[in-house]
Amino acid sequence: MTGPAPATLLDGRGRIKRKLRLSLTDRCNLRCHYCMPETPRWLPRASLMQNAELLRLVGLFVRELGIQELRLTGGEPLLRPDLPELMQAL
Secondary structure (H helix, E strand, O other): OOOOOOOOOEOOOOOEOOEEEEEOOOOOOOOOOOOOOOOOOOOOHHHOOOHHHHHHHHHHHHHHHOOOEEEEEOOOHHHOOOHHHHHHHO
């Protein structure tokens, strides 16, 4: 006996989505003109999701929605001090 099939995540055109793009931070030190305002308003660090929350979220997307690929984005993800621990846990 098997369990229920995972739900399917569809885009606006009905295509199955298998990729998850996760923004780890809004902070960036590159100052690219196309995405960085002159006076950025950073989120307070306490507002960023903690590793345990991120891992739970990714796990749900993988188990329940069939996500197969994960992209870690930002801002600049390398500015997140706990990135090595998060990468290891993923």
